[in-house]
Amino acid sequence: xxxxxxxxxxxxxxxxFVKTLPGVKSTEAGRANGTSQTLExxxxxxxxxxxxxxxxxxxxxxxxxGHLFEIIYxxxxxxxxxxxxxxxxxxxYSENPVHLKEAQAFIDKRTDxxxxxxxVLPLTNYVKSAVEHQDRLARCPDDYxxxxxxxxxxxx
Numbered sequence: 001x002x003x004x005x006x007x008x009x010x011x012x013x014x015x016x017f018v019k020t021l022p023g024v025k026s027t028e029a030g031r032a033n034g035t036s037q038t039l040e041x042x043x044x045x046x047x048x049x050x051x052x053x054x055x056x057x058x059x060x061x062x063x064x065x066g067h068l069f070e071i072i073y074x075x076x077x078x079x080x081x082x083x084x085x086x087x088x089x090x091x092x093y094s095e096n097p098v099h100l101k102e103a104q105a106f107i108d109k110r111t112d113x114x115x116x117x118x119x120v121l122p123l124t125n126y127v128k129s130a131v132e133h134q135d136r137l138a139r140c141p142d143d144y145x146x147x148x149x150x151x152x153x154x155x156x
Contacts, residue, residue: 015028022059027050031129033124034046047087047091047093066106075112082146089117103120
């Protein structure tokens with residue numbers, strides 16, 4: 001198993017979507033690459049993300065990036081759907097340089113006319129989100145989610 005951290009706006013929807021993907025073994029809602037050491041310090045600089053444990057023999061980084069691009073607007077800086085702010089930026093973070101190289105290759109192969117705003121960065125720190133954020137949409141299906149329902153249900 002390998003691990004990456006996927007940021008795609010509000011983590012509730014991202015977690016609900018990512019956990020349906022083939023090859024994903026577990027997910028955990030959290031925050032990545034912030035400047036504070038605890039969440040009590042107002043999430044300074046953190047991106048909402050989903051810690052994603054996956055089987056690389058089933059799903060590749062390139063495929064995970066493709067799935068991420070299904071649920072985000074990749075040209076938007078710090079905004080996905082109605083969620084606005086630095087914590088809603090998009091990206092892939094990893095401690096594995098090979099993951100970063102593969103994710104960047106996915107972006108580099110695209111021929112978009114607009115500048116892609118998806119970060120591909122080393123994971124500098126990670127904090128697990130509170131219990132009430134874990135699998136939130138499964139418990140509260142009427143909560144807001146920026147991901148269209150037809151995409152949310154694509155891999156179920």
